[in-house]
Amino acid sequence: MSEWEPKIVAFLCNWCSYGGADLAGVSRLQYPANIRIIRVPCSGRVNPKFILAAFRHGADGVWVSGCHPGDCHYIEGNYYARRKLTLFHKLLEYTGIEPGRLHFSWVSSAEATKFAETARQVVEAVKAAGPARHFIKKQAEVA
Amino acid sequence: MSEIYLTKQKLPALVTQWMERYRVFGPVFKGQYHDYALLGEATELDLNFQNTRLSPKGLFHPHSEKMFDFTLDKDSPEAGILKEVPKDGSPRIIVGIRPCDARAFQLDDRNFITDQFKDPWWAQRRQNTTLVGLACNNPCSTCFCTSTGTGPFDTAGLDAMLVDLGEGYLLQAVTDKGTELVEKLPAGEPVPANAAAAVASLRKAAEERLGVQFDLGPVKTRSMNELFEAPFWDEVQFACINCGTCTYLCPTCWCFDIQDEVYQDKGERIRIWDSCMFPLFTLHGAGHNPRSQKLQRVRQRFMHKLKYYPDKYSCGIACVGCGRCVQQCPVNIDIRRVARLMSESCICAV
Amino acid sequence: MWNYTEKIREAAERLLAENRVDVVIGFRKGTLPLMNEPYLARSVDQVKQLYWDGNCGINLANYLPKRPDRVAIVAKGCDSRNIVVHLQENQIQREQLYILGAPCHGMLDRRKILADLKGREPLRVDETDGSVKVVGRDFEETLDRSSYLQENCGICLHRNPVIYDELLGDLVAEQTDVDRYQDVRQVEGKDAEQRWQYFEDLIAPCLRCYACRNACPLCYCPTCFVDEARPQWVGKSLDRTDTRTFHFLRAFHVAGRCTDCGACERACPVGIKVRQFTKKMEKDIKDLYGYEVGVKLEERPPLDTYKPGDPEPFFK
Numbered sequence: 114m115s116e117w118e119p120k121i122v123a124f125l126c127n128w129c130s131y132g133g134a135d136l137a138g139v140s141r142l143q144y145p146a147n148i149r150i151i152r153v154p155c156s157g158r159v160n161p162k163f164i165l166a167a168f169r170h171g172a173d174g175v176w177v178s179g180c181h182p183g184d185c186h187y188i189e190g191n192y193y194a195r196r197k198l199t200l201f202h203k204l205l206e207y208t209g210i211e212p213g214r215l216h217f218s219w220v221s222s223a224e225a226t227k228f229a230e231t232a233r234q235v236v237e238a239v240k241a242a243g244p245a246r247h248f249i250k251k252q253a254e255v256a
Numbered sequence: 257m258s259e260i261y262l263t264k265q266k267l268p269a270l271v272t273q274w275m276e277r278y279r280v281f282g283p284v285f286k287g288q289y290h291d292y293a294l295l296g297e298a299t300e301l302d303l304n305f306q307n308t309r310l311s312p313k314g315l316f317h318p319h320s321e322k323m324f325d326f327t328l329d330k331d332s333p334e335a336g337i338l339k340e341v342p343k344d345g346s347p348r349i350i351v352g353i354r355p356c357d358a359r360a361f362q363l364d365d366r367n368f369i370t371d372q373f374k375d376p377w378w379a380q381r382r383q384n385t386t387l388v389g390l391a392c393n394n395p396c397s398t399c400f401c402t403s404t405g406t407g408p409f410d411t412a413g414l415d416a417m418l419v420d421l422g423e424g425y426l427l428q429a430v431t432d433k434g435t436e437l438v439e440k441l442p443a444g445e446p447v448p449a450n451a452a453a454a455v456a457s458l459r460k461a462a463e464e465r466l467g468v469q470f471d472l473g474p475v476k477t478r479s480m481n482e483l484f485e486a487p488f489w490d491e492v493q494f495a496c497i498n499c500g501t502c503t504y505l506c507p508t509c510w511c512f513d514i515q516d517e518v519y520q521d522k523g524e525r526i527r528i529w530d531s532c533m534f535p536l537f538t539l540h541g542a543g544h545n546p547r548s549q550k551l552q553r554v555r556q557r558f559m560h561k562l563k564y565y566p567d568k569y570s571c572g573i574a575c576v577g578c579g580r581c582v583q584q585c586p587v588n589i590d591i592r593r594v595a596r597l598m599s600e601s602c603i604c605a606v
Numbered sequence: 607m608w609n610y611t612e613k614i615r616e617a618a619e620r621l622l623a624e625n626r627v628d629v630v631i632g633f634r635k636g637t638l639p640l641m642n643e644p645y646l647a648r649s650v651d652q653v654k655q656l657y658w659d660g661n662c663g664i665n666l667a668n669y670l671p672k673r674p675d676r677v678a679i680v681a682k683g684c685d686s687r688n689i690v691v692h693l694q695e696n697q698i699q700r701e702q703l704y705i706l707g708a709p710c711h712g713m714l715d716r717r718k719i720l721a722d723l724k725g726r727e728p729l730r731v732d733e734t735d736g737s738v739k740v741v742g743r744d745f746e747e748t749l750d751r752s753s754y755l756q757e758n759c760g761i762c763l764h765r766n767p768v769i770y771d772e773l774l775g776d777l778v779a780e781q782t783d784v785d786r787y788q789d790v791r792q793v794e795g796k797d798a799e800q801r802w803q804y805f806e807d808l809i810a811p812c813l814r815c816y817a818c819r820n821a822c823p824l825c826y827c828p829t830c831f832v833d834e835a836r837p838q839w840v841g842k843s844l845d846r847t848d849t850r851t852f853h854f855l856r857a858f859h860v861a862g863r864c865t866d867c868g869a870c871e872r873a874c875p876v877g878i879k880v881r882q883f884t885k886k887m888e889k890d891i892k893d894l895y896g897y898e899v900g901v902k903l904e905e906r907p908p909l910d911t912y913k914p915g916d917p918e919p920f921f922k
Contacts, residue, residue: 161858162831162839165851170519182914192912195921200861200890200909202920207794207886208854209802218922231922247802250847251519253526255320286811288721288877304725309876310813319813320843396727398638495644497668499817501875517841528843534816536833586817586873587664588636588643 119173119239123148123232124163125220126156126191129180132222137229144229145236148176155179157190161201164215168248174214174239178231181219191219210247213238258435261451262444263424270441271298274349278386281315282351283308292350303352303420306396307578311507312357313364315350316381317529319504323377323514325524338525343377345384349437351418353389356399356576358413359406360507361387363574367510377527386433389414393458398579400469400592405572408462409455419455426451469592472573474599475563483563484555488597493554495587500531502557502581502589508574511537532557558594610658610708613774614680617706618653621678627704628675631666632656639731639740640716644669660733663713663756665869667823671697679703680774682710684758684867686767687900688823691863694907697826707770709778712752712759713868714738717877719754723747758868758881761786768901787889789882805850811876812849814842818880819856821873824863831855857883862891862908865899 125131131152137144153159156179167175177198185191202215216235220228262270274280275295282301283290289309295301324338361382368378392399392408401407411417415434418425426447429435448454475483503509513530516523530537533554538547547553565574575591582590618630634645634655642661646669647653658680666679667688677698681689686707692698719728723740732739738749761784766777793801816832819825831839832852840855841848857864857880864884871881891897894917897908 161855165855166837166839169847169851182916182918189912192914192916193909195916195918196895196909196912199894199917199919200887201858203890204854204858204861204883204886206798207801208805208850208883209798209800211798215920216922217918217920234922248847248850250841250845252522252524253320253322253517253841253843253845253848255322255526255843255845256318288717306725306727320845397729491646494646494669497817497820497873499820499873500813500815501817501873504813504815505875513842515842517843526841526843531815582638584875586821586869586875588638588641590637590643593637 117244119147119236119244120149120171121147121174121176121235121239122167122172123150123176123178123235124153124156124159125150126158126179126186127152127154128186129184129222130156130178130218130220130228133178133220133224133228136222136225140225142225142229144232147236147239148232155185155187155190156194156198157185157187157192159194159198161197164201164205165248168210168214168245169250171245171249171251173245174216174235174242176216176218176231176235178218178220178228181221184221211242213242214245258438259426259428259447260438260441260444261421261424261426261447266444267303267425268298268301270444271295271301271351273441277347279344279346279348280351281348292352301351303390303418305352306392306394307354307357307399307580309580309584310505311360311578311580312350312353313360313507313510315348316361316378316385317364317368317510317512320526320528321377323525323527325522328518328521328523341524343380345380348381348385349388350385351388351390353387353414354392354578355389355406355408355410355412355414355417356401356404356578357507358387358389359401359410360413360576360578362413363508363576364510366569386415386437387413388427388434388437389417391417391419391455391459392462393420395462395466396579398582399466399577400579401577402463402466403469403471403592403595404575404577406576407459408466409459419458421448421451421454421458426455470595470599472562472566472595472599475595476566478598480559480563480567483559483598486598489551489555492558492589492594492597493551495589496533496550496554497587498533498535498550498553499586500529500533501584501586503531503533504529505580505584507578507580508561508576532560554589558591558598561591562595562598610680610774611656614656614658614706615653617772617774618647618656618678619650621704622647622650622653626676627678630656630678631669632680632706633658633662633664633666635659636661639728640714640719658708660711660714660738660751661716663759663868663872664821665823665867667692668821668869670703670823671826673698673702676702677704678706680706680708681767681770682708682713683762683764683766683768684710684865685823686769687764687865688867690769690900690903691824691865691907693903694910695863704772705767705770707767707773709767709773709775710759710762710765711735711778712755712762712765714751714754715756715759716872719749722749722754756868756872757879758866758871762866764865764901769903787885790885790889793882793886805882806846808882809849809853809878810846812844812853812878813876814844814849814852815875817873817875818870818878821869822860822864823867823869824860825856831859853880853883857887860884861887862897862910863899864888 284293290305368375429438633642635657
């Protein structure tokens with residue numbers, strides 16, 4: 114009997130977080146395999162449309178990770194992302210998405226252990242929230 | 257022509273009886289306005305209304321409707337084949353249709369049921385529906401049906417009509433479908449002797465209250481080009497915000513868009529209301545948009561309703577005077593004003 | 607109080623005659639009680655049609671983006687803040703504008719009045735400082751004006767225009783002691799499931815007519831995200847998830863730019879309280895970044911800027 118395994122979409126910035134994920138793999142660190150990674154040039158590239166699209170397609174959780182503030186490869190992309198994504202998280206939670214579905218982190222390309230640890234935390238939080246029930250669109254519910 | 261009379265207290269019982277054999281729709285109060293809905297119980301029906309917020313065209317031409325579905329799964333023998341989604345074709349009665357909306361269905365038929373083509377979804381619903389109207393004793397100030405070729409007691413398009421005589425309703429059959437419906441009912445109270453006179457006097461009062469608010473005779477004779485190039489469109493179009501409110505509420509607007517929505521290997525073809533007010537309405541595949549400017553779109557809507565349609569079909573304008581657009585336009589663009597401008601070309605107060 | 611009509615006509619005539627502006631944007635009296643129509647006057651004889659009363663709730667700044675000519679515009683407090691946002695976002699240049707500031711006493715909520723009349727139709731409405739007299743075919747009622755203001759007007763903190771070239775009347779006292787976020791806190795107090803259901807019920811009547819989007823002065827994108835087709839982010843049908851996505855993303859797109867003018871709620875043909883989405887954004891932006899929209903021209907909108915020490919409540 115297989116237990117439900119959450120599907121989590123992770124938007125990782127190319128320069129830091131993706132590098133961190135890569136290093137975690139190369140170092141043979143173990144972390145749950147529920148993460149499906151989408152590489153973006155910068156966390157500032159992440160448009161709220163993407164996160165909503167992930168939920169609509171059935172993602173149980175979404176995780177966005179970028180460079181530490183001050184270390185962005187594009188100097189200030191992650192500063193904008195911080196404001197944008199903070200507000201987005203608040204609005205999403207306000208309209209009824211369960212807490213624990215949307216996660217953000219700063220992971221640098223050397224922080225392989227932090228990446229693995231954060232991945233574990235994210236998967237646990239999404240498991241606690243259960244399978245996605247809201248915001249999924251597979252078929253238009255119309256007449 | 258058969259008719260029966262029933263007191264207002266007896267109406268729910270009649271509706272309950274109808275509900276045994278038909279799906280019955282009628283105006284239901286939704287908190288801020290009335291709208292047509294499938295009745296779960298006869299007591300939900302509320303005939304104390306002037307008109308519904310949305311027109312009843314949604315009962316025949318819903319806002320969003322699945323037409324077909326299909327699978328893209330290569331292993332399936334039916335891959336790529338559009339399969340029609342079955343619809344509920346059981347007979348329906350819609351109660352409380354105002355004469356303007358009923359007349360609008362006839363105008364809509366001209367689009368959906370032609371010699372060359374019959375829209376199967378529309379046609380099936382029209383066929384399995386009996387329309388029981390409600391005459392307008394108290395038209396509101398934004399109604400102008402008498403100026404568009406119909407009237408508050410007009411039976412065109414209806415199968416039967418209810419007239420509110422105060423203590424009760426007179427239910428008159430209009431068509432064979434209506435006669436069939438009325439005759440199957442047990443006899444109500446005896447029809448009051450003065451019923452015919454009461455109906456006539458209510459009708460006269462309603463028609464007088466409405467008056468004639470504009471005369472489109474001159475529009476018939478003026479050339480299309482002259483109206484098209486007229487200078488008053490600049491003034492008419494300024495306020496418009498190009499939302500879809502007027503077109504969505506209008507009983508004679510029928511435009512739609514068809515979209516395919518696909519998720520992984522399953523998809524469906526959906527029909528949704530579209531509006532000539534939206535900028536993308538006339539966007540061509542090549543990228544050219546002949547009505548990219550607001551003025552062009554606003555002019556198009558009024559010219560279509562008041563000039564192109566009557567010119568093409570010679571049976572009146574594509575407006576029934578229900579007044580919903582006048583009531584709900586967020587910026588108060590008034591078709592009555594525009595009609596006057598088109599026939600008189602003067603900027604006068606309404 | 608409401609002699610703005612005369613002042614507007616006088617100013618418009620003067621500005622057009624002096625060739626200071628090419629057009630004047632204001633309102634003219636509507637064809638129904640409690641409604642007015644936005645109007646553009648190009649010449650001195652059209653100026654006679656300009657009018658002002660308590661039914662001028664639609665935001666005239668909606669007509670400004672990308673206008674090429676010189677415009678005089680009548681602006682209430684909220685409208686003027688939207689003009690500031692337009693200036694910040696380069697949708698129009700300051701030199702093109704001549705702003706006729708209209709200190710506002712709040713606009714009437716037509717739907718509230720009609721609802722309380724319970725189906726009786728108003729044929730004429732007379733407004734005075736404190737009351738609204740509604741006259742119908744066989745009834746007459748006098749209502750207390752302050753009880754029938756638009757919801758956003760009731761909690762307005764910026765009745766006076768923040769930017770103007772000329773004032774049409776004396777500045778009014780701003781409201782103090784106003785709790786702008788009482789309804790937001792009420793929703794915040796519910797649990798996730800209740801909140802989901804609350805918003806489901808709120809947007810259930812939505813027709814996807816986009817009146818809210820089109821009445822909003824900030825929604826001026828040449829291609830709205832709703833119309834994007836490759837990829838299609840949100841479907842156009844009445845599917846509940848699509849409808850929710852639309853309202854949600856639209857509220858997010860106006861975050862930090864919305865002045866709570868109420869034009870969206872006023873425009874909605876089915877009376878949806880769309881401000882329930884945008885009020886939350888406004889509250890969060892105030893709490894997190896201390897920013898109030900459109901008050902200072904030099905202050906960039908909150909999502910257009912950053913501070914190295916910004917709060918990061920959710921970042922691991």
